[in-house]
Amino acid sequence: MNLLYWLDPWEFSPTVVIALLVPAILFVRGAHKAKVSIPRRISFWFGLVALYVALHTRLDYFFEHEFFMHRAQHLVLHHLGPFFIALSYPGAALRAGIPFSWRQRFVRPALETPVVRKLLDVVMHPVVAVTLFVGLIYFWLMSPIHFVAMLDWRLYRVMNWSMVIDGLLFWWLVLDPRPAPPARLSPGKRVLVVIAAIPPQIMLGAFIFFTPRELYPIYSICGRAFTWLSPMRDQQIGGLLLWIPGSMMSVIGALLALRHWMRLSARGRLRGERRAKATQGVTQGVTQPASVPASGQR
Incomplete structure (x- = not known):
């Protein structure tokens, strides 16, 4: 098996292809x-x-049949991938990649609509941003919800794309x-926003790691990819991935x-x-004493 075998999709999804191909094309068109810079380009493509x-x-098969592999997948989807894309700050390049007439006719009017502006104001609020960032991790790791999400392919894709x-948005x-x-x-x-996201991730990761019972039996029911790995060991590794690498990404972001x-x-x-410099300049201009001619000069 070579690298091309692993890059072959386990289940082909035109949505994924289009969603990733469009920003790639726009970035290529607008980067120049x-x-x-070269470091920013490397960060975006990574x-x-x-x-x-x-x-x-093909790794998606393992993401669906091992809990720790699933946590590795979400570490990439929620942390690593978006982190490096945001780190490249590609907004200017993506805008430049869109034809000017399209920007004037479609993009700008869409972004300036009250609904879009209000939605961005809400999701970009610091409290909402932290709540969503941590809350989605907790939500999808609730045992009943996780059980259904791993069985229903539509909910499985909603889970991944939400992450x-x-x-x-967060990064x-x-x-x-x-x-x-x-x-x-x-x-x-x-x-402060990124620091606030660290303790909840540590607590959830520690809870999963130290829980003495199997929290996610769906992987045992559907069959595990690695039969040599016990369910509890699989769960502990998954908890560690959330506990340590996930928290460390937030530390690096901070x-x-x-x-x-x-x-x-x-x-x-x-x-x-x-503002302080401007105020200081105005104050100095007002209080500057006027020059007085010498008393001996007439």
Whole structure:
């Protein structure tokens, strides 16, 4: 078996192909126009390829038949892939890849509709963003819901795509390198948002790891891919993947958000600092004493 065998989809999905091919084409068209650096290009392609591997390869069989493989899949879909795509900050390149007439006729009017703007305001709110990011992990790992999702292929795909979309929204919010505005959150709030997502992931991962009973019997019922791995060991490895790598990704995100904060502060691009400098300049101009001619000069 060669690499092409593993890249062959377990179940072909035109939705996955279209959803990943469209941003790839737009990025190729717009990367040169937007002057995207080589590291940012590598980051974008790494994230996009990671999503493809986790969604549309033969590995999907193992994702459906081992709990720890399922957790590895969601680690890529919710953390790794979206993280690297957001880290590349591809917005300018994707916009440049869309024909100008399309942007004027379709994209801009769609984004400016009240429904879309209100929806983005809600999902990008820091409290909602953290709740969704952590809540989706908890929701899909509830034993009854997880049981049904692994049996119904439609719900299985909804589960996977919900993790991808939420991961993109969350990491795009956290890793935005711009000051606020135009970014939705100030640099300090971005750090707090990603830090707030760490403890719930640790608690859930630890709970799954230390639980002495089998929480997800669906894998035993449908048949396990690795018969040499006991159900409890499989569950413990899955809990560790959520506990350690998942939390570490959030720690790395917090460090990068902190780095953006320090960079913006050093360049004086934070809104509070700009306002303070402007106020200081006005004050100095008002209080500057007028020059008085020397008393000996007449």
